[in-house]
Amino acid sequence: MKSRFLRLFSAGWAVSQLVSSAVMAQSNASMLTPFEHNSNQTATYAQIISWYxxxxxxxxxxxxxxxxKTDIGKPLHLFLVSADKQFTSRPDRVTLLINNGIHPGEPEGIDACMMLARDLLRANKLPKNVLLAIVPVYNVDGCLNRGVSRVNQNGPESYGFRGNARNLNLNRDYIKAEAENTRSFQSMYQSLKPQVFIDNHTSDGADYQHVLTYFSTQKDKLHPAVSGYMVQTFMPELDKRLTAQGFPPAPYVNNFSDTPESGLLGFNDSPRYSTGYAALFNCLGFTLETHMWKAYPDRVKASYVFDEAVLRLCEQDAQTILANKQQADKAVREQTTFPLSYKLDRTKTDSITFLGYAAAYKPSEVSGLKRLYYDRAKPFTKRIPYLNTFVVDAQVDKPGAYVIPQAWAEVIAHLKRNGVQLQGLTNDTTMAVSAYYVTDFKSAQRPFEGHYVHTGVKVRTEPQSIQFYKGDYLVKTNQAANRFIVETLEPQGVDSFFAWNFFDSILDQKEYFSDYIFEDTAADIVKKNPALRKQLDEKRAADKAFAENADAQLDFIYRQTPYYEKTHNRYPVYRVN
Structure with missing residues (x-):
């Protein structure tokens, strides 16, 4: 069933009716966006910046x-709108940050925000208690690489590319921050400290009636003060307003199997994603996903309606939003145990109303084999399962502080840029610490975003006395940024710096032995150390492959000697209690 908006639009609504008729009645052609001149066009980079x-x-x-900066050499821009002409974040008003063009092939938000900013300013309908911050286009690199790369998308005629100048997907870069774009974004984010964040996207995948789907920051990852308000108040009111505007929403279509009607799964947005990054700082995050096969004007209108509805809810509930984030920030400073990963709880199932199309199968004209298709002549409205409860899969008690040697300058720079307070040591000093040794991990067979990401990390802890030097850093865990600190510095974290290969050099052994010489040394060692001889015998008895491998047995003995380097596999971020 088509929404009222879509029926009217298909009946011949003019493009100018995409925005307030009162505003457009002024007929000022110079203030029409490229999209309003041609509804199957999205603005170029030059047009976007010129407009703002x-x-x-x-x-x-x-x-x-x-x-x-950005990787392509162009500057990254931010457009600020403030009723009182004060363009910095303040504790008495909400900051709403809207990000556009992280994937420039998904440009609806770019065009929608150009119109929304103009309409707010021309009509003088600026909320007094909200600072609106718009990133006109984040992936400038991809925006300049214009073409038709999204084969399954219904317009516009041409658009940007998903990867940036280094072929990075910026929505996987929020922790490793390899792109200049990301580093600029992080600095901006920490300056603004937004309470609410929107990232505008376009979906792909299944076909269905909804023009607009979205997901929020995973509710089970947020502090209850923020999460409870988001789930019980903000999102129900947002859905009500979207439906009233002709865009009944659904959760982002992340389905169980081939088709959405089998049920939807909540999206586990780890910190590599924009909303997962925002969650580390107790920020409400929303990823808007308009449907790629709907007409481009419909998708732009949906983006406009969504962003404006969120803005007006920020205006309406500003004091509640501010109070909730302040409460969450205070709690995180004092929090002692932090989750490192989450998993879906399949025992808890909700349901949602979904507007879909019947799915069926027919022979492929290409392969002759069975292929999936959706029959738009058979729309349906039904309740379908929705699994959106996540539980902690791994957690850790925070230390009183971490110590990071200054040699790890890239990690230190990332921490500083993300608002973490570090204290430089003023003298050389020896400290009692807990050191991790990495005992096991798995790495991808192929690179993902330029990295062989580590998973399944296991560690053992060993108390040690370690020499640190003037200029090394102490990171105390009494900060509002505690979640960022713990989730990036604990090696078991799903998006930790270790997971993203920042510390891979510790996995290389630097000194070895010459077996023909060490044979005599090893023999002498086990003669003088009956306990080690016993361990060696027991391991040979329990492990046939080990018993038949002379080099492995020499290595086993070597690792028990003072010659074996203590830094091998020792994680170089230390816990201080």
Whole structure:
């Protein structure tokens, strides 16, 4: 069943009716976006920046600023809208951050926000208690690489590319921060400290009636003060407003099997993703996903409606949103146990109303084999299962502090850029610490975003006395950034710095032995150490392959000697209690 908006639009609504008729009645052609001139076009990079520069010149309540570099050499911009012409975050108002074009082949948010910013300024309908911050286009690199790369997408005629200048997917880069774009974004984010965040996208996958789907920051990862308000108040009201505007929403279609009607799964947005990164700082995050096969004007309108509805809810509930985040920040400072990974709880099932199309199978004209298709002549409305409860899979008690040697400058720079307070040691000093040794991990067979990501990390802990030097860093865990600190510095974390290969050099052994010489040394060692001889015999008895491998037995003895380097597999971030 088509929404009222879609029926009217297909009956011949003019493009100008995508925005307020009162605003468009002014008929100022110079203030029409490229999309409004041609509804199957999205703005180019030059047009986007020129548009916001024009708004900056025209309105005192608007300001376009350069916030850093991108990998392609162009600046990253931020557009700020403030009723009182004050363009910094303040504790008495909500900051809403909207990100566009992280995947420039999904450009609806770019065009929608251009119109939304103009309409708010022209109609002078700016919320007094909300600072609106818009990233006009985040992946500038991909935006400049214009073409038709998304084969399954219904318009616009041309658009940007998913990867950036280094062929990185920026929505997997929020922890490793390899792209200049990401580093600029992180610095901006920590300056703004938003309470609410939107990332505008376009979905792919199954076909269904909904123009608009979205997912929020995974509710079970947020502090209860933030999560409870989001689930019980903010999202129900948001869904009500979207439905009233002709866009009944559904959760992002992450389905059980081939088709959505089998049921949907909540999205586990780890910190590598934009909303997962925002969650580390107690921020409400929303990833909007308009449907790729709906007409482009419908998708732009849906993005406009979604972003405006979130803005108005921020205006309506500003004091509650501020109070919830302040409560969560305080609690995280004092929190003692932190989750490192989550898993779906399949014992808890909810249900949602879903507007779908009947799925069926027929022979493929290409392969002759069975292929899936969706029959738009057979729409349905039904309740389907929805699994969206996640439970902690691994957790850790925080230490009083971490110590990081200054040699790991890239990690230190990441921590500083993300608002972590570090204290430099003023003197050389020996400290009693708990050291991790990495005992096991798995690595991908092929690179993912340029990395052989580590999973299944196991460690053992050993108390040690270690020499540190002036200029090394102490990271105390009494900060609002505690979640970022723990989830990146604990090696078992799903998106830890260790997982992303920042510390791989510790996995290399630097000194070895010459077996023909060490044979005599090893024999002498086991003669003088009956306990070690016993361990060797027991291991040979229990492990046939070991018993038949002379080199493995020499290595076993070598690792018990003072010659074996203590730094091999020793994780170089130390816990201090």
């Amino acid at each position: 520069q024009q708004l900056d010149r025209q309105y005192e309540q608007a300001k376009l600023v350069e916030i850093g």
